[in-house]
Amino acid sequence: MRPAELSSRSGSAEDDVPGEEDRSLRDEVVDLARALPGPLRRLTVRSGDRAVEVEWATGTPPAAAPPVPVSGGLQAVASPPAEVPEPEEEPEVPEGTVAVRAPLVGTFYAAPSPGAEPFVRVGDEVEAGQTLGIVEAMKLMNPIVADSAGVVAEIRAGDAESVEYDQVLLLLRPPGGAR
Template sequence: MSKIKDYKELIRELAELLDKSTLSEIEVEEEDFRIRVAREVPNNVSYNAAAPTIAQAPASTAAPVSAAAAPAQTASPAEHPGAVPAPMVGTTYTAPSPGADPFIKVGDTVKEGETLLIIEAMKVMNQIAAPKSGKVKEIFFADAQPVEFGETLCIIE
């Protein structure tokens, strides 16, 4: 019976940690048990590189970072044929090290396979490569911002 009390206390502690952070889930696994505490993240949460705070607005009204004033968009950035989705959940880094120049900027021309950003997941730095060659039209992430799986990182045309 004391194990159940211990599990309940662990779940409470994990839930409090989840509430006090920007994480969407926490999982603890030991020999013969696994506990996962998660919260639902609304689909309309977007990250704007111009303001490194979470903007609670529908994606269609989020202000993209672009070289010129963007025309009114009728479709979400994820529906754009040049959209680059996040392949994992993690924290984005725009440069290879603090103070270094960013991998990409709006207007840059990139080649397929070139590093666009780094996503840190579980203390592993994952270089995210350009899926195709083209010009960076918009960037939807900022340095040290969390991203969810499938969230649009940038648009390459």
């Protein structure tokens, strides 16, 4: 994402939010993003208890940027991380399978409670909308459901394992496909 794209993306639903303070914060974040060097991968802004997260595209560590004034007389300074670790190579999604990915960062649970039978096992046929697991984040249990019918080909996330956003949790094969 390039900072220039932010103005076109910042319009939509946020314009419905009343309050000069919200608009001011949005404008300051857009100005901050435009002042940062390098292409952005993700920019997250929360208004309650104010938090700003900036993530650069992999392999493009940002250079230091001058301080940018933000609300309350604070200054935000973009500085590069000491060392940018290489992303881990995630195994490819084999042809003929569909990846079920984590919709958020959290802890993956294969069963509804400790000691209970898992939601699914390798070889189980699943229907669209069926729960395949749970990702717990901030004390909220988020069900992971199948988007379409299939057969569980592989479960890549272990029970009670921390998972990242967009990480492949399971692989599904189309129903009736080769095993």
